[in-house]
Amino acid sequence: MTVEYIRYRVPGDTGEFEQAYARAARFLASAPQCLDYELSRCTDEPAVHILRITWTSAADHLGGFRGGDLFPGFLAEIRPYIEAIDEMRHYEPTAVRGSGGAVPSLYDWAGGTEAFERLTGRFYELVASDDLIGPLFAHMDPDHPRYVAMWLSEVFGGPARYTADRGGYPHMLAHHVGRAITEPQRRRWVSLLADAADEVGLPGDPEFRAAFMGYIEWGTRLAVANSQPGATPPEQAPTPRWGWGVAPPYQG
Numbered sequence: 415m416t417v418e419y420i421r422y423r424v425p426g427d428t429g430e431f432e433q434a435y436a437r438a439a440r441f442l443a444s445a446p447q448c449l450d451y452e453l454s455r456c457t458d459e460p461a462v463h464i465l466r467i468t469w470t471s472a473a474d475h476l477g478g479f480r481g482g483d484l485f486p487g488f489l490a491e492i493r494p495y496i497e498a499i500d501e502m503r504h505y506e507p508t509a510v511r512g513s514g515g516a517v518p519s520l521y522d523w524a525g526g527t528e529a530f531e532r533l534t535g536r537f538y539e540l541v542a543s544d545d546l547i548g549p550l551f552a553h554m555d556p557d558h559p560r561y562v563a564m565w566l567s568e569v570f571g572g573p574a575r576y577t578a579d580r581g582g583y584p585h586m587l588a589h590h591v592g593r594a595i596t597e598p599q600r601r602r603w604v605s606l607l608a609d610a611a612d613e614v615g616l617p618g619d620p621e622f623r624a625a626f627m628g629y630i631e632w633g634t635r636l637a638v639a640n641s642q643p644g645a646t647p648p649e650q651a652p653t654p655r656w657g658w659g660v661a662p663p664y665q666g
């Protein structure tokens with residue numbers, strides 16, 4: 415992945431420039447080499463604009479897009495502004511990135527560790543009396559609900575305690591490998607967790623629940639795949655971090 419920044423100092427009518435880019439953007443939207451793009455106008459100096467385009471790679475940009483069918487149409491729209499370019503370069507993203515405090519984590523939104531412990535406490539009560547998946551957990555550690563709450567807390571943006579104190583992803587994985595979890599068992603697991611979420615009063619707003627259940631759907635499908643005989647899941651991986659996705663928190 416590479417990020418291209420193009421900085422313009424547009425003489426004259428910047429409205430026309432932005433309209434030209436709105437038309438040119440449809441070529442970026444169709445380009446398989448383009449991950450996303452964004453044109454920003456400088457608030458201090460409105461003639462200055464920065465276009466950011468994330469490409470799958472510099473080679474894909476220079477060879478694939480520039481050498482491909484879409485480039486002539488793109489260039490035709492923005493050709494009048496080539497002279498207005500101050501800088502046009504590729505940048506490599508670094509590890510310094512993240513989201514700021516303006517967006518609460520799913521962990522905070524849910525109510526923190528205490529909320530996840532309430533959830534898993536009730537969940538494993540429901541599991542224990544379930545004929546389909548209860549037997550799988552017949553010999554579980556009494557602290558199992560707390561460990562799964564630690565895992566979920568970390569995944570949803572809370573402290574990384576499962577990784578620090580409990581062995582992280584490899585330890586979680588080892589508990590699933592070889593168990594040959596079936597699809598009906600997975601469905602029951604999901605369904606009982608959703609019941610527990612309602613019973614213990616986890617936030618029920620559409621945005622939270624969509625993100626929460628999105629992870630649960632993803633995680634349980636991986637658990638099934640990784641538990642099959644002969645499966646070869648990665649032995650090392652970071653604990654996943656799950657965010658809000660396309661529906662950010664609704665704050666009124």
Ligand code: HEM
Pocket residue numbers: 547550551553554555558561562565566580585586589590593595599600603629630631632633634637638
């Ligand atoms: C999002 C989905 C899932 C998550 C986040 C999850 C999480 C975990 C974690 C963190 C552990 C290890 C706890 C520890 O450190 O001791 C564990 C163990 C286990 N999981 Fe899952 N799991 C998921 C799905 C499933 C499913 C679908 C099943 C089966 C229907 C399942 C069955 C088990 C079993 C049987 C154990 C071992 C219990 C024992 O100690 O005896 N898991 N799970």
